[in-house]
Amino acid sequence: MMNPAEGNTSLFLLSLLLVCPICTSLDTITPEQPLKDGQLLLSNQKTFALGFFRPGSSSHRYVGIWFNQITEQTVVWVANRDAPLNDTSGVLSINGKGNLVLHTQNQTTPIWSTDVSFSVSSTNNSMAKLLDMGNLVLVQQDSQRWQSFDYPTNTLLSFMKLGLDRRTGLNRILRSWKSKDDPGIGNYSFQLVTTEIPQANLYRGRTISSRLGSWTGLRFSGILPGMISNYFNNSFVNNQDETTVMYSTFSNSADPKVISKFVVDESGIIRRSIWQETTWVEYWSFPQELCDKYLNCGPNGYCDQHNLVNFECKCFPGFEPKSSRDCMREKQGVSMCNNGEGFVKLAHMKVPDTSIAHADMSLSMKECEQKCLRNCSCMAYASANESEGGIGCLTWQGDLVDTRTYPDVGQDLYIRVDTVVLEMRHSTNSDSADSTLTYFEDSPSRMDLDGTRRNSNLPLFDLRTIIVATENFSIPNKLGQGGFGPVYKGLLQNGMEIAVKRLSKCSGQGIEQFKTEVALIAKLQHRNLVRILGCCIHKEEKMLIYEYLPNKSLDSFIFDETKRSCLDWVKRFEIICGIARGILYLHQDSRLRIIHRDLKASNVLLDNALNPKISDFGMARIVGGDQIEANTNCIVGTLFGTYGEKTIP
Structure with a gap:
């Protein structure tokens, strides 16, 4: 045989x-x-x-x-x-x-x-x-x-x-x-458009499907x-x-x-x-997102993918909705030429379609502003090259199309507005694409250098920081997939590696269960429990930020014919003792008596030295000090999954 x-x-x-x-x-x-x-x-x-x-x-x-x-x-x-x-x-x-x-x-x-x-x-x-x-x-x-x-x-x-x-x-x-x-030859093509300012476009037939944009000197x-x-x-x-x-x-x-x-x-x-x-x-x-689709929003509007799933078309400063996606000047007939007008800066933008733009690489940004101001037909300007802090000058005449926001990167785009809008924007000291655009729904808090906000006992990570750290939740950064959502590896700007649990919107877990896991783990301090670094809550998005453990979960070793050889009896006994110490702490030594209720090999993570750390507290329950049993209506199961389940295709 x-x-x-x-x-x-x-x-x-x-x-x-x-x-x-x-x-x-x-x-x-x-x-x-x-x-x-x-x-x-x-x-x-x-x-x-x-x-x-x-x-x-x-x-x-x-x-x-x-x-x-x-x-x-x-x-x-x-x-x-x-x-x-x-x-x-x-x-x-x-x-x-x-x-x-x-x-x-x-x-x-x-x-x-x-x-x-x-x-x-x-x-x-x-x-x-x-x-x-x-x-x-x-x-x-x-x-x-x-x-x-x-x-x-x-x-x-x-x-x-x-x-x-x-x-x-x-x-x-x-x-x-x-x-x-x-x-x-299929339906799609990708090519450089060799206008005055070349840009890369993806076509379906002869129609632009998505615009990768113009070259910024770096990308x-x-x-x-x-x-x-x-x-x-x-x-x-x-x-x-x-x-x-x-x-x-x-x-x-x-x-x-x-x-x-x-x-x-x-x-x-x-x-x-x-x-x-x-x-x-x-x-x-x-393209990756809805906002990457060409002309997803009409002229003089920009696409704001504010919650990663849905998008919203918003008008540039000085414009108002003409339809659900088109925008027009708020005050038709008001002179925009030598009448006290100026510019409003929109940060973190993908600059508009450059097929109608003009470039002058000899100008500084200040000279670019003056050039656009002198030309009454000039609608906007931006740096032509991101390198060396921004050099060269791009100017647009006519409608601005195919523009979007990015979470924490992108170029500065300066939009021409009349004197009334200019004074209003200056009074609010706004330099973002929309003064009402927020990434946290909590009360004002202090922003730390690593992109977190301190609120009560737990650091709150800015959504923009998480998107950059995980490369926009890219597939190569995906560590695993549980029944209720994926887990991603991330790298903060300070060099710290993190694991991000992104709860699926259809997971069935409400905000209370999410808060349970956050509150519990934040109060737990033990070498055999996974350490939480913070969380991110943005509208429907709920994410936990953990320390990154490169060896993933225990089941990835014991059920793998090759990797299981790394676990001799001495190491296995050490892992067993470590898990027992963690459970003893939860049941007896912590300030709160905590029943994990979902302990299994996939919920035990291993650090560099193969030391065990218990994770996934979404189904945990706090019981009284003298309580020996408890009833619950919750359905026990893995809420967030673990990043021991390697699912990269």
Whole structure:
């Protein structure tokens, strides 16, 4: 009988045969040495492979490039994406004119070709090679004449440029697949728009779906700084020769070779991922929120995603609602030219669509203000470049569209207002997008440097701080998923690592149960109890902020065949004693007698030294000092889940 390990190996080998039956490998394609279905063209270090493949459940075959050293076939480029082969008779060769051509063995009419002009005398010297960065190049006499990087499909790789080459007129655009089974050109595309101030847009057909924004010197305006991973370095060039963006990856001792991809998928989502061990881990995606949708709010309004689920369209200062999403000047006919008008600063904004904006990189912000003030048609201004504290000048004339707020990042946007609005805003000393916008519903309290507020006995974390710390609750930061909500890892600005329990709005737990867990744990001080750092309450959002314990929960060790070997009998006995000490403290030594009622392996967390800490007090109950039993109407269960349950896909 075949054991499970042998079965898994057989399945893996079978999958390889389905992708590439009886593969042999080449290092170059020459006029004398074509590439046939069943053969692979490998890069020098075997990082990438080019060959024939069949995507998903499709019966068609294509020529493509994929990562060669990972277990999941991930295609990054397709030659004949809209002209598939129906069988395995395909051949990729160099024809008499020196071009790469794809045809079947039974006919010479090309299905796909590179279409490059060569001198007749040197066509026999043409050859194709696959570079270790995933770039297929066609070379003639040591001169590169064509490269696949100039004709991307749905994936941007490290060192691949996206955008316009003005010298050749070539515009590199990412276009999604039709489906996971069909690499043909799909509904979505991502490209740089080369207006006076270039910006990156995601399109559905010819209509803008989402706007990633203009380049700010550090990032695109629609990418939060917290979403920029330390793995990537982004580079933007805008000069007389080109308007392009590319990224490169940083390598370190922990990750000597970072395998990454930037993909526009068939659903219209841009995803940046890194391969880690056996799976792709997503580090960033766009769009993520309702406010990322283009023109979600009409002209002269901005999108305020105030509670992470719902959004609200608000009008700029000096404007009032014209409809549910459109805004107009509050006082029609009032002169806005040399009549005492000025500007109101809106902080933490995504600047408006720059397709109608003008730029002057020689101006300071003060000079930018004066330029906009002198031009009676100028509606707003902002810094053109965030680096060096803000340099250059952006000005807008006409309606301002596709603008939104961010929790604690973004640019300053200065809106032109009349003298009445200016005096009103100055009197309230407001420099935020909306003076009524709040992130806490408690009474005034002191804001600490780490982004917390002190209120009674427990630090209250600002929602903006939590969003930045968790990179907007990104999937790579997700530690686990309980029955009532996810848990995320976060990093505060002071360098402290935290675990954030975000209670699901449909969890069934009310504010009283939430307060129970907060109040109880805040009063408990013991080395075998998890330490709470604070909480965050914002409208419907309820979150607990704990110390981060990197070894997660006890069940992740005892039920894992590999990790359980780390727990010898001595360590297991220490863990048992630690749990017992924690329970003894709860039952006997604390100021309040507390019954946990949900003690299990997944609710015991382990620190760096594998010391146990009891967590999850949402179902705990306080009983009297002489009370030996109690009745309850509550349903016992894990309220918040634990971050021992690894659920990253």
